[in-house]
Amino acid sequence: MSPNVAILGYWDIRGLAETSRLLLEYGGINYEDRRIQMSKADWLEYKTGLGFDFPNLPFYQDEDVKITQSKAIVKHLGRKLNLAGSTLKGQADIDMLLDLVADFVAMTTGLCYSPDFSESLKAEWLAGSGSFGKSGPLADRLKSLQDKLGSNDWFVENQLSIADFSLWEFLDETRLLFAGCLDGFDGLQAFMDRFEQLKGVKEYLNSPRYRAFPIWSVRAKYGYNKV
DSSP states (O other): OOSEEEEEEEESSTTTTTTHHHHHHTOOEEEEEEEESOHHHHHHGGGSSSSSOOSSSEEOOOOOOOOEEEHHHHHHHHHHHHHHHHSSHHHHHHHHHHHHHHHHHHHHHHHTTTTTOOOHHHHHHHHOOOOTTTTTTTTHHHHHHHHHHHHHHHHTTTTHHHHHHHHHHHHHHHHHHHHHTTTOOOHHHHHHHHHTTTTHHHHTSSSSTOOOOSOOOTTTTTSSOOO
8 A cells, every 4th residue: 555545544434534535635635434344353363463552443543653542632633624723712612512522422332332222212311301400411411512613614713723623523413313403503404514615524425435324333222223
């Protein structure tokens, strides 16, 4: 393989790698989307021979770095593509939103991987009731994002950044899993439409390389099969 071809390795799902795929497509970076299709036991044995300091999925390498950890990869691509914020305040806001999305995704996976998943449990999760009382309703989380966006096109200093890529991925997964959840959030829906028109992103989303499902692994009770 040419040394000028980057490699992104992850399971054959969206999961924690899709934001990086979106960035690579937007940036026009020549890369191999290496989708790991092996058992977890085989992967645990295989990964030790790949030469990473901390072998894990996703992994990424290009002419500059050879790294693991999903947010580290996103931040590296952000710096490479000048999407990591132009001021200290902007960079701090981007970091905050990346961590916020990670928290929101953890809430989602807590439901989707629950061995007790059911439609009634999903209803509790949406309402922030029952065992999900501490997380609050999904609508409140979405409102906080719409308030942050305000009348701007993009979330941080009204400049496209890696935060927008991470937030689009989270919101896209969420609207697929919980139909109608963005109804009434006109600002977020306009953001989604605007993002989908970005050069590189538009072509990717309309190509066979983009697959809405599976979002999570086959072990998930919800989000592996198309909803």
